[in-house]
Amino acid sequence: MNKRIIIIGGVAGGATVASQIRRLDDQCDIVIYEKRPSFSFANCGLPYHLSHEVEDIESLYAASVDEFDNKRNIKVHLNHEVINIDTKVNKITIKDEHNEQTTDTYDFLILSPGAHAKRLEVRGQHRQFVLHNIEQLEDIESSIKTHDIQNVTIIGAGYIALEAAENLKERGLNVSIINRSDQYYKAVDRQFNDDLRDTLLSNDIKLYEHCEVDQIDAHQVILNNGQTILSDLVITAIGITPSTQFIQSSQIDLIDDKFIKVNALNQTSVDNVYALGDAIMTRRAIDNQPIHLPLAWITHRDATTIAHHITNTKIDKPSQGVYSASIIRLFDLTIATVGLKESELTDEYIKIEHSGYDRAGYMPDKEKIQIIVYIDPSTHQVARASAIGGRDVSKYIDLITMSMMNQMVVEDFINIEPTYSPPYASPKSIINMIGYKAINAFKK
The missing domain is CATH 3.30.390.30 (FAD/NAD-linked reductase, C-terminal dimerisation domain)
Known part of the structure; x- marks a missing residue:
């Protein structure tokens, strides 16, 4: 009997590992369950559609469900959310878009549930958006066009916040950034911070520093220092949280009750269960310390590692870990x-x-x-x-x-x-x- 491989999550990690396994094994059964209606898209490219630098949103999709089904013999179920895992009997429980529940069994299980963007809990929630998937990008696009948005406020100062600010400014909108400190993109050295600030200011982006949001109204944001910002739309970019709630009651070990713990082969604490993507804690090569580094290239490398291990094909040189390399463009x-x-x-x-x-x-x-x-x-x-x-x-x-x-x-x-x-x-x-x-x- 062919081995059955179930993959939870169908964005970069899930779609890539499925394709890698199929290249190495043309006989196994591969099934993907994805809780959202979108599949196999380039998450990192989302901000660049805001300026229409990436003009066609369809170009952000790497492959279609039909292509996976007909050309790669990989079955994809969209709008199907896995709500429970029982590793003792190799079984998962799935809820579809009609809230009907079914079960499925596996020989190998691969977790790629991704993460979800944190939202700000403040008074008023008028046109507050996050940007972490295609549907959220479409919601922002629709709001800008429908309501003739001219003034956008970005909450946060990390790479998603800066990428969104750059692209919305290039679109011709008025952009403000709210930063609880005065440092931008904290991965970079502090002595370069003035260069980042000067670049933002020279491109006419308004900076509100050492403050936080108190209230979001229909056409303004009120800060905790009493200042108000004219704003028709708010994008919150204050980090992400692994989407691992459904794993917490399973036998799979989590770090801090949210990050999936994996070894150098991307195995979890359960031998026939693997994980990759934004939900895992990986290793830093310099000191072998755990680190959360949600970057696409790491996910693609981990997909190769998992595929070779499941199919018993040797990788000559396993991963050393990550070196935390990162880069961002700001104008x-x-x-x-x-x-x-x-x-x-x-x-x-x-x-x-x-x-x-x-x-x-x-x-x-x-x-x-x-x-x-x-x-x-x-x-x-x-x-x-x-x-x-x-x-x-x-x-x-x-x-x-x-x-x-x-x-x-x-x-x-x-x-x-x-x-x-x-x-x-x-x-x-x-x-x-x-x-x-x-x-x-x-x-x-």
Whole structure:
């Protein structure tokens, strides 16, 4: 009898792991249960439809239910919510859109329930939206068009808040941000915060700092300091919570009653149950500490790990964990980081700073890049790096991430051979200059 694999959740994680398994095993039965009406969409691309930079919302879908059913022989049930798991008998209970309940059994179960956006509980809830799935994006789009929205308020200062603010401003709307502190995108170094603030202000985004929302009315937001903001629509971007309520009564271990605990093979505490995506707690490679890092590339890598393990096909080099690499675009600014959090660093780490251009200094379209690298004095390896500047910021953070993966000492950065031509790079490559400065720092 063919083994039966049930997948809970049909967005990036669920759809990807199903496809990966099918490539390795054309005989097993694969069934996906997704509680929403949408399937296999690019969650990370949602904000870019707000400006219509991504013009066609349909392009955010990676595949259709029909394609999975007819071409990949994978059965997808939309509007079917799994409400209970009994791992003792390998059985799940499902509730459909008519509230009728059925059960299904499995040989292997894969959890990819994702997460849901936190909502602000304040007085008044007029046109308060969150942005975490296609339906919510469509609701925002509909409200903007139907009510001729001109003034939007974003609550939060993380990457979703900043991406939404950028794209709504590019759409031509008036945008305000409410920030309970004065720091933006906390993954990046504090000393770069003024660059982020200046970029927001120079693009005519109004900033309300060190305050919180007291009330949301039809055409204004009232703050706890008494200020009012003219606002026709509010988007709350204050974080996400794993959608794991239905797992809490099962035999599957959770961390802090919400994050699914997995090992290096993405197995849960129950051997034939796996998990991936925004609901899991993964491992940080630098110190092997648990970390929640809801990024799509991690989910895609974990899908490969699960697929190979279930189908008994070998992966030559299992995952080392994650290095917490992240990046965001904010108008003409790119911000990226990797490694430990700035707050986790101690005075013993050696700090290297460098400022240079992404191409030869005489090229008219050169862009400045500033980078900060923290080095562990005991290993001479990078523990953290953060950079800000033009688009090529990603290139240098990616190189540093690879150096961390390969336990490369920073002195060897002088031997990294980047491609060079004046339109593409400086002869004094930023990555090489970090190595030279590190050598000098260790001589002191």
